[in-house]
Amino acid sequence: MKKKIITGLLASVFLMASSCSTNPVTGKKDVMLMSESQEIALGKEADPQIVAQFGLYEDPALQRFISEKGQKMAAVSHRSNLNYEFKIVDSPVINAFAVPGGYVYFTRGIMAHFNNEAQFAGVLGHEIGHITARHSAQQQSKSILTQGGLLLGMILSPTIAQYGQEVSQGLGLLMLKYGRDAERESDRLGVEYSTKIGYDAKEMADFFITLQRKQEENGQSQLPSFLSTHPDPGDRYTTVTKLAAEEKRKQNLTNAQINRNNYLKMINGMVYGEDPKQGFVENSVFYHPELKFQYAIPTNWDYQNSPQQVQMAAKDGSAMMVLTLAPGANLEEAAQQTLERYQLTASEAKQVTVNGMNAIAMIADQQQQQQTIRTLTYLIQYDKYIYSLMGITAANNFNNYFQLFSNSMQSFRKLSDPEKLNRQPERIRIVTVNQSTTLNQALRNNKIPEARLNEFAVLNGMELSDQVQAGTMIKVIGK
Incomplete structure (x- = not known):
């Protein structure tokens, strides 16, 4: 998030006194740190940033489908007064998530793994449940508080290893985690809401088995993020199956819809896995066909690619590198704005060339409360953009990573291989x-x-x- 936005939101949220409000779902009094109007404002601030980070998946028919189903379900929810928006973001990660104020997102990765409309509807109800029970308002407050103090130092703490999933699966998505009680409540609401619009909620339980198998297939380090903080999928299967049967009887639903073939026809042609045009890694080299550049990334590092940046991190969390576009009309402006943006103090800066491209290389520090963060940044002028490649580690570890950072940054070059440029998803x-x-x-x-x-x-x-x-x-x- 932009620093000014974070600062403004923190001020508006955390300067107000704790207050009690009635939970729309339970009818009980909850201590809440934000009003509904602040919750809505927070969602409006977050939405364009989420879209910018991941991009929307360009499939009008599928986007229309989730909007229509979402609005129908929102109308029978406990907070039908909100202006809900439903979007598919262009990420292969298996996830769905919600932010305050009525914003719900599905990745194309999770859409690919549904096998009927009823499975989708159950997860849709689950995410709407987070909003109606105000889970997302509580967690987004915590997320913003955490992110406000992150910046460069976030993944350089002694506990960096815990962020390995965030590098490989998407920092923004994994910040939005809920407690297990909240997840159980949202499962119950997912059953209730999907049944109310005519779907067989038992199918959501079946989808948990798919997630569990995906977990077993990839191992714990590649845990689908929709599962990462949720109750045990075996327990969820049993519980949701029971709830679905009870809800059917309660609502007297005798013709529950599944709609398998309709759903499969809708996702025919969907991009599966990484989309090469957005950048891909092969043999420890990152290629970006649309922007026509390539550079080497450290062997065995995790990486996460989004439209805004590419993050790479050592598996032990001791260092990371980030590729972004740098602001500024020229290299000098880009260098100054980079220092200001990250509150860095430069100790060395020089003009260099990188494979025939003009560049500035600089070493700069950011002071943390308990340690000094040291960075090596190459700002490279290529085509119509200035690219920033920043290596980040603790100052006392910098010499161990300097050559690795430097080698990667100096490998930045024009991509001309036709096979890489024309790689199809x-x-x-x-x-x-x-x-x-x-x-x-x-x-x-x-x-x-x-x-x-x-x-x-x-x-x-x-x-x-x-x-x-x-x-x-x-x-x-x-x-």
Whole structure:
């Protein structure tokens, strides 16, 4: 978030006295740090920043679908007075999240892993539940307070290792975490709201199994962020299954909708995984086909790419690098604004060239309460932009990372390899099985490699041994 915005929001939120208000869901008195109007204002401030960070996924039909379902569900929620907005952001991470005031986001990564409308509707209700029960207002306050003191020092504390997921899966998404009681309440609300608009809420429970399998497939370090702070998925499955049956009886819903084929047809052609045009890593080199540059990244470092920046971090959390666009009409202005923006004091700066491009290299410090942060920054003039590559570590560790930072920054160059420039993303393709067989065989018939069979079984919400009847639609991958 922009520093001025953070400062203004902190002042408006934390200078006010604690006050009690009635929770719209429970009817009980809660201690809240912000009024509804402040909550709405906070959401309006956060929304453009979230869109800028991740970008919107360009699929008008799918965006229209989630907006229509979202508005229908919002109308039966406990806070139908809010002006809700529902958006798909262009990220392969499996996640859905909400911010105060009625803003709900789904990544294309989670949309790819739903296998019917009912699964989507359950998670949609869960996220609306965070808003109606005011979980997001409470957590966003904590998030802003935390982020306000972060800047460069955030991931350089002795406990940096805990932020490894944030580097690999998206800092903004993972800041929005709730306690387990809040998650259980939102599960209950997801069941209630999705049932109210006619869907079979049992399907949300089935989706938890997909998430659990994704967790097992990738290991704990690559835990889907929608799962990361939630109750145990096995417990959630049992609880939500029971709640769904109770809610059906309560609402006398006799024809609960699932709508599998309709949903699969909607996501046919969706980008799956990383989109190369936004940048990709191969053999420890980051390539950006649209902006036509490349540079080496340290081997075995985690990285996270977004439209605004590329973050790279050592697995032990002792250092990081960030690539962004630098402000300023020329290199000198960019250097000055970089120092001011991050409250840095330069100890050395010089004009250099990087593979024929004019650049400024500078070493600068930021004083933290308990330590000094030292940075090496290369500001590189290329095409119509100035790129900032900043390496960050503790001052007493800087000499250990200086050469690694420098080598990466000096490798920045024009990308001219046609194969990299024209790299196409994988896309979900929906095919119809011609004859009854196992999912394993159906995937093999569609040229899914052996090493990826389990990945696609999870993507389809099935086991490889499951029987697939003729006429069944399944997800495979194509270009």
